[in-house]
Amino acid sequence: MSKHEYIAVSERDGLGFIELNRPKVLNAINRPMVSEIVAAFEEFDRNENVNVIILSGKGRAFAAGADIDEMSADGAIDLELLNQFTEWDRLAWIKKPIIGAVQGFALGGGFELALCCDLLFAAEDASFGFPEVNLGVMPGAGGTQRLTKLIGKSRAMEWLLSGDRFTAQQALEWGVINRTIAPELLMEETEKFAKKLASKPPLSIRLIKESVHKAVDYSLYEGMQYERKNFYLLFASEDQKEGMKAFIEKRRPHFKGK
Numbered sequence: 001m002s003k004h005e006y007i008a009v010s011e012r013d014g015l016g017f018i019e020l021n022r023p024k025v026l027n028a029i030n031r032p033m034v035s036e037i038v039a040a041f042e043e044f045d046r047n048e049n050v051n052v053i054i055l056s057g058k059g060r061a062f063a064a065g066a067d068i069d070e071m072s073a074d075g076a077i078d079l080e081l082l083n084q085f086t087e088w089d090r091l092a093w094i095k096k097p098i099i100g101a102v103q104g105f106a107l108g109g110g111f112e113l114a115l116c117c118d119l120l121f122a123a124e125d126a127s128f129g130f131p132e133v134n135l136g137v138m139p140g141a142g143g144t145q146r147l148t149k150l151i152g153k154s155r156a157m158e159w160l161l162s163g164d165r166f167t168a169q170q171a172l173e174w175g176v177i178n179r180t181i182a183p184e185l186l187m188e189e190t191e192k193f194a195k196k197l198a199s200k201p202p203l204s205i206r207l208i209k210e211s212v213h214k215a216v217d218y219s220l221y222e223g224m225q226y227e228r229k230n231f232y233l234l235f236a237s238e239d240q241k242e243g244m245k246a247f248i249e250k251r252r253p254h255f256k257g258k
């Protein structure tokens with residue numbers, strides 16, 4: 001029996017798959033599901049056979065937000081004592097690249113989860129939004145921060161204040177997602193791209209991801225110092241020796257992730 005109740009987890013060909021698995025409620029994210037998601041990401045991050053992680057949702061949604069039934073009776077002090085965002089924050093520390101494959105709705109906490117991915121591929125009929133304002137609350141798992149850093153204040157304001165749903169096309173034009181894909185090809189195309197990343201030297205991929213994330217928070221000069229240290233660090237890897245030797249010998253490199 002799977003140890004997961006709310007997600008499905010599998011791995012093959014260097015890829016780790018996490019699928020949100022509450023399709024009857026459009027993958028509404030409840031608390032045990034958050035714990036399962038975070039634990040699955042951390043396990044893949046430690047798993048030597050996995051280079052890239054793909055996150056998707058089962059059924060007609062990626063995720064329609066946090067579970068409203070579960071949240072409806074919460075009080076402010078309950079939430080403070082529960083302190084569940086600390087667990088959610090650990091998603092930011094995952095070192096391997098995460099690709100989100102979004103079909104159907106990505107709303108509220110579901111959209112916030114998507115924004116924790118490094119790359120987002122979406123089905124042409126996907127829709128994104130922050131409807132929290134219509135419930136008398138607001139995003140609490142990074143939505144106002146991550147979206148604003150991604151698309152700027154004006155666009156983020158429109159998205160967050162209106163609570164409207166936006167199409168995948170709009171998300172693409174505003175730089176929220178990387179590409180749109182025909183719904184029936186979403187997983188196939190996402191997997192193809194993920195396999196390309198999985199064939200690259202894993203340490204380079206890891207340190208590029210880390211450096212890009214620093215660019216979001218650091219000043220340009222601090223970020224460039226950070227980048228430089230990571231650049232130097234890669235010269236301590238066997239893969240750097242192999243990559244450059246293979247180029248000189250005009251052959252394909254064999255990377256080991258060391």
Ligand code: DAK
Nearest residue numbers: 024025026028064065066067068069084088108109131141
């Ligand atoms: N929670 C609970 N159930 C949900 C749900 C949700 N967010 N979204 C959908 N469902 C359930 C519906 O109640 C329905 O259940 P039954 O009636 O069949 O039992 C089933 O899924 C199918 O939904 P609909 O019948 O409504 O389907 P439609 O196609 O008509 O409409 C919809 C689809 C996505 C437009 C609609 O379901 C909808 O508006 N859903 C709610 C969207 C929403 O407001 N989401 C934002 C929730 S606030 C946190 C992290 C994040 C957050 C909080 C805490 N921690 C780490 C602590 C974030 C907060 C939010 O996300």
